[in-house]
Amino acid sequence: xxxxxxxxxxxxxxxxxxxxxxxxxxxxxxxxxxxxxxxxxxxxxxxxxxxxxxxxxxxxxxxxxxxxxxxxxxxxxxxxxxxxxxxxxxxxxxxxxxxxxxxxxxxxxxxxxxxxxx
Amino acid sequence: xxxxxxxxxxxxxxxxxxxxxxxxxxxxxxxxxxxxxxxxxxxxxxxxxxxxxxxxxxxxxxxxxxxxxxxxxxxxxxxxxxxxxxxxxxxxxxxxxxxxxxxxxxxxxxxxx
Numbered sequence: 001x002x003x004x005x006x007x008x009x010x011x012x013x014x015x016x017x018x019x020x021x022x023x024x025x026x027x028x029x030x031x032x033x034x035x036x037x038x039x040x041x042x043x044x045x046x047x048x049x050x051x052x053x054x055x056x057x058x059x060x061x062x063x064x065x066x067x068x069x070x071x072x073x074x075x076x077x078x079x080x081x082x083x084x085x086x087x088x089x090x091x092x093x094x095x096x097x098x099x100x101x102x103x104x105x106x107x108x109x110x111x112x113x114x115x116x117x118x
Numbered sequence: 119x120x121x122x123x124x125x126x127x128x129x130x131x132x133x134x135x136x137x138x139x140x141x142x143x144x145x146x147x148x149x150x151x152x153x154x155x156x157x158x159x160x161x162x163x164x165x166x167x168x169x170x171x172x173x174x175x176x177x178x179x180x181x182x183x184x185x186x187x188x189x190x191x192x193x194x195x196x197x198x199x200x201x202x203x204x205x206x207x208x209x210x211x212x213x214x215x216x217x218x219x220x221x222x223x224x225x226x227x228x229x230x231x
Contacts (some may be wrong), residue, residue, distance in 0.1 A: 002163070033218060041161070042122075042208050042221030056217040091162070105152050105169075105212055105219065109162040 002026070006092050012116045013082055021077040021113045025094030032075050033107060034067055035091040043091055047108035049075060082117045089114050120145045122211045124222035131199045133231050135219060139194040139225045150212035151192040152219060153183055155157030157205045165207075179203070199229045 005024040013019050025032050029053055035043035045059040048071045057067075064082075069075040079086055093107035121144045131137045143149055153165040166177025173185045183194045194207060206226050211220040 045218035
């Protein structure tokens, strides 16, 4: 079956611009996660959705970052007034169950969107 | 605070030799630990997890990991390395809320023929 897909695969933008990154999770997966991976680092948690609601957004670095999942499937990560420090690979993952101890630790990752802010 | 450390940036082994990729963690309470692998131009893939029970956990592709509570470690092992095992390996720990994974920096495994 289809895995997690992310579009675009690459995004180059200028400082101060607005960007949207899209994630299509595996069908039927109720949990969806966004992570950010900087060069030479492991993925860093941003936000977790259970269904349509953001169950944990404690990883969003500031109010320029926002994510939605209006119908409980596709999610969009939105970044306003981009800064050079936002350059990273943004990863999306989904799992059939949300909480890690209930099985949500086995997350299925997409290939990522490489964001470059000039 | 919870954290995961992978003390080695790179591990080099010859094909056929055993391999170990090290991971240590810090958490209050019971740890929920994971290993993921990232092949070039591919997404992160789940290898194995420790939630509770037997300290030796078996996973995909012949990998296993040993949970050691006294040493707060969760090292990844394989008895006989393959060239195709060359990849970037991440150890991860569930956060206290159980809502996300905290990843280490990663260890590059290079297996030579």
